[in-house]
Amino acid sequence: MARQYQGVGGAPGIVIGRVFRYAFSAAAEQSAEAEKEDAAAALERFATAQQTAADYLRTLEQQLRSEGRATEAAILDTQALFVEDIAISDEVTRRVQDEHEPLEQALAATISQLHLSFENIDDSYLRERAADIDAAGHALFAALRGTITHFDNLTPDAIIVADDLTPAETATLRAGAVAGFATAHGGPTSHTAILARSLGIPAAVGLGDAVLELAHGTEVILDGSQALLIAGPDAAERAQWQQRIAEQQAAQQRQQALRIQPGQTADGQPVALWANIGSPGQSHLDEIRVALDNGAEGIGLFRTEFLFLNRDAPPDEEEQYQVYRSTLEAMGGRTVVIRTLDIGGDKPLPYLKLPSEANPFLGIRGLRLCMRHPDLFQAQLRALLRAAVHGDLWIMLPMIATPADLAWGREQLRAAAHSLTAEGIEHRPDPPLGIMIETPAAAVTVDLLARDAAFLSVGSNDLTQYTLAADRGSAELAADYAHDATGVLRLIHQAASAAAQAGISIGVCGDLGGVPAVAPLLVGMGISKLSMAPALLPAVKERLLAFTLEEARQAAQAALKG
């Protein structure tokens, strides 16, 4: 009898594969022989495991470093130090030698004890390191089992089943090396989901704890579009799904044929189809390649946060300039919308002393954080203005709630241009400056904001969470408070109508823009640009071609009635 697990989001694609268990909890398995071994033998086994785990992590580190991914490499270097740390080995030794605990039990207890000690530290950065301790524990258990569970040993039909994956873990994965992801936790906008979409790997997230009970090697069917996982299918089911996979492949071929054609409705109304890039752990140039392969006509959202995360000091102007310039050059004259740093208390940066906030999503984040760190913001704006001479760069400000927010950003951009002029440094002083529409306040004051903004882009993920008062990371709420809720659609419609009146363009760069069933509705409301994860572009393009502009308008009107 097949079992079904329903998740809350994921990345599109259907695959049939085998469960690849990736979890710390698998540690509890302990062979009867291991329980009888003496302390000396157990500790020798442990020392070997430490060496194996450290060697493995260092090999991975070298590999990442040779690919120019220094940030991810540094994370793995720290992990390698952790698996050999005396904080772990001393406690394991004490438990095995003095308490006569079996090795696996001693290690599990040591890791959870260390995990707790970090969770209780009054420093948010260090508290987050509890996850690093778990990762070190995981590497040690993998080495002890002497079996797989390194991503190294993945087979192409592997469907990784895990609690959740960290950016460090996902950093080691490549499309083609794995069939899919299925996680117990995380919402539609979790790291795993975003990353899987940008890599083009099918995924389902938020499947619930029950999914963690699936045994390694179980045959499963994963449908990322429906966030569905089916374990132990019978022959009839398997045949049925194989049929769907064939249909999916046929659709991909049809969509591939549309690749070079620009986005438009059935009657030729153009809709710019752009890609979102800037996922943590990914090379932006790799992402651009995938975007262009999928027919992206521009970059509608380049998230710059990844440049600032997982490091001890902020990237300087020169480093940022090189990244922005290489992006513009890789896009060969196509529009690139770069969003300035959008970060807050939920993602602490060790080099900024961020106060810990009860509600980081309602606190000092995005532009508000930049207001408190003008040097950081100036370095980014200067890098952007310098890069702007190498292509069609648009600058986008996040977290705008009032016209004063925008005025501040505008003034900062002017100051950055003045300082570059004064220093005689080549730059473009006046690239288009636009804003994200992600607060309900911005959505209902587009008439005021349009006076000083060159373009608008609806950030539907945040707009949804702020409008419905539903945490975007909550798997439990995701199903009932969807991004296409009538309240959210009406706000987008209101913003689009005001933008049309003011004569400025408005796009959508949140997840909503990449849902084929919703895309025509957005176009019918007056949205002229849709930006999404590259893998979603072909299906959206095909869907838009099924509607005339008038049909899209009618569909929008029907949806707005609720």
Added chain:
Amino acid sequence: MIMAETTLTVTHPVGLHARPAAVFYRAARQFQSRITIQNLSRPGTGEVQVSPIILMQIAVQQGHEICLRAEGEDAAAALAALTQLVENNFGEDV
């Protein structure tokens, strides 16, 4: 057996974790002496051995005062090297 001890203030903005902790640990490992550290600015943490995880546990932040002790033949050299590292912000421009 030689014993040496010194008290220092950490000025690196990150404190003594992340990269500085790894640099500090690798330097300490070069010496034969047994090296311990105590975060004097965090009452309740004791004198502990130096390792990347333990350094994070005692959560030394910018401005914290630490006490370093070394015990062994090369104790004086060890303390001199570690003191220099802390005072030079672990070789980084900050």
